[in-house]
Amino acid sequence: MSEQKPLYLQPGSIGRLELPNRLVRGATSETMADDETGEVFDSFVDLYRSLAAGGAGLLLSGHMYVEVRGKASAMQTGIHHDGCVAGLRRATEAVHAEGGRIFAEIGHCGSQAMLPGARTVAPSTVANPMYAVEPEELSADAVEDLVAAFGAAARRAVEAGFDGIHIHGGNGYLISAFASPYSNTRSDDWGGDAHRRGRFFREVVKAVRAEAGEGFPVTARIGVEDSVPDGLRRGESLERSRELADLGVDGFETTFGIMRSYLQNIRRFVAVGGAQAVRNLVFQRLVQPPGEEAYYREFGRAVKQATGLPVLLVGGVRTTHTMTDLIRSGDADFMVLCRPFIREPDLPLKLAAGREGGVECVSCNMCLVHDGYDPLRCWRKSPVAVGSHLWRHYVRNRPGH
Numbered sequence: 529m530s531e532q533k534p535l536y537l538q539p540g541s542i543g544r545l546e547l548p549n550r551l552v553r554g555a556t557s558e559t560m561a562d563d564e565t566g567e568v569f570d571s572f573v574d575l576y577r578s579l580a581a582g583g584a585g586l587l588l589s590g591h592m593y594v595e596v597r598g599k600a601s602a603m604q605t606g607i608h609h610d611g612c613v614a615g616l617r618r619a620t621e622a623v624h625a626e627g628g629r630i631f632a633e634i635g636h637c638g639s640q641a642m643l644p645g646a647r648t649v650a651p652s653t654v655a656n657p658m659y660a661v662e663p664e665e666l667s668a669d670a671v672e673d674l675v676a677a678f679g680a681a682a683r684r685a686v687e688a689g690f691d692g693i694h695i696h697g698g699n700g701y702l703i704s705a706f707a708s709p710y711s712n713t714r715s716d717d718w719g720g721d722a723h724r725r726g727r728f729f730r731e732v733v734k735a736v737r738a739e740a741g742e743g744f745p746v747t748a749r750i751g752v753e754d755s756v757p758d759g760l761r762r763g764e765s766l767e768r769s770r771e772l773a774d775l776g777v778d779g780f781e782t783t784f785g786i787m788r789s790y791l792q793n794i795r796r797f798v799a800v801g802g803a804q805a806v807r808n809l810v811f812q813r814l815v816q817p818p819g820e821e822a823y824y825r826e827f828g829r830a831v832k833q834a835t836g837l838p839v840l841l842v843g844g845v846r847t848t849h850t851m852t853d854l855i856r857s858g859d860a861d862f863m864v865l866c867r868p869f870i871r872e873p874d875l876p877l878k879l880a881a882g883r884e885g886g887v888e889c890v891s892c893n894m895c896l897v898h899d900g901y902d903p904l905r906c907w908r909k910s911p912v913a914v915g916s917h918l919w920r921h922y923v924r925n926r927p928g929h
């Protein structure tokens with residue numbers, strides 16, 4: 529009977545893991561953990577319980593830092609010490625009790641921390657293009673320690689009951705900084721040419737695979753191109769994706785590497801029509817065209833052709849028409865949606881009930897400016913929510929990003 533279902537509601541698999549549909553909740557930083565310890569609050573468990581109940585085939589957690597200098601924002605989830613495991617286990621148990629599956633996204637922010645005054649580390653002392661802050665250069669020994677930290681984080685993810693591990697290798701964070709000629713100007717074994725720039729990613733994958741064991745699902749977000757001049761180019765990344773596939777990565781999510789702004793990855797007003805803009809009071813949309821859907825499609829297609837592995841396509845996937853087209857064309861296998869799930873955690877159930885067309889999220893990015901300040905939520909859902917956003921963001925007087 530499943531042939532009669534829309535393609536995005538049909539089963540698929542990543543490695544040995546079978547998923548009941550192709551709808552994936554994209555990694556979304558929660559701001560629901562203790563700022564000192566990184567241990568999660570009950571709200572984190574409740575968030576993932578409700579997402580699992582909403583019917584997504586797979587959930588990706590927000591990025592969790594593997595060591596303390598890898599923390600990107602306040603109240604981010606940690607997976608850098610064993611004390612983090614108990615809370616994460618409660619979350620995976622809640623997901624499993626609802627019949628869901630969840631991967632842990634593990635990462636390190638490198639030079640891209642949103643924490644004022646943070647002393648950041650990176651392959652070289654190149655200033656981060658978003659924050660213009662110069663990081664400290666990692667010694668070769670410190671790089672080895674970081675590879676081990678990724679391995680230890682993977683062990684904790686397995687202990688906490690996650691169904692897979694998603695390695696954050698994009699968006700300007702540490703792995704993508706090693707991969708890029710813009711940010712990696714080293715001349716030792718960790719930089720200097722394309723092969724050595726890829727070494728950190730390869731070693732992280734090996735460490736994760738060694739801890740997780742054969743067959744345990746491991747996927748990676750990969751920065752396919754940088755958006756800065758003299759940055760990483762596609763050919764180099766495609767070769768890298770093949771090498772990572774040989775080391776046991778089971779699927780890729782494609783995105784940018786080094787970026788000038790988060791808005792290049794988290795684009796505004798995707799596929800939002802005039803009437804939807806007015807209903808949602810996003811009048812800025814009326815003076816600019818709607819954002820393009822599925823904006824990493826070309827990256828997804830290229831990585832799929834290079835590796836033959838499942839591609840999880842993130843970035844402005846918004847309508848059932850586009851989802852069907854992406855899967856039918858073979859450009860992507862799984863539809864990863866981030867902001868639409870913030871607004872509608874039960875979106876898959878609604879689609880399974882026959883809803884077609886677009887999503888309620890208008891990609892206004894109010895949720896983004898609260899990352900690291902307030903627990904994750906949609907601030908556009910009602911006039912009261914918008915008022916609360918205005919108060920917290922502007923009157924309470926904090927910088928956004």
Ligand SMILES: Cc1cc2nc3c(=O)[nH]c(=O)nc-3n(C[C@H](O)[C@H](O)[C@H](O)COP(=O)(O)O)c2cc1C
Pocket residue numbers: 554555556557558589590591633696749793794795798842843844845864865866867868895896899
């Ligand atoms: C509030 C917020 C938090 C995010 N946190 C993460 C994160 O922890 N890890 C990650 O890989 N991407 C993160 N992203 C980026 C999304 O996963 C995704 O790449 C981006 O929002 C584009 O997809 P969308 O159009 O479906 O929202 C975040 C985005 C938003 C809006």
Ligand code: SF4
Pocket residue numbers: 867868870871888889890891892893894895896905906907908909
């Ligand atoms: S605040 Fe709500 S509508 Fe705006 S981008 Fe975030 S989830 Fe979508």
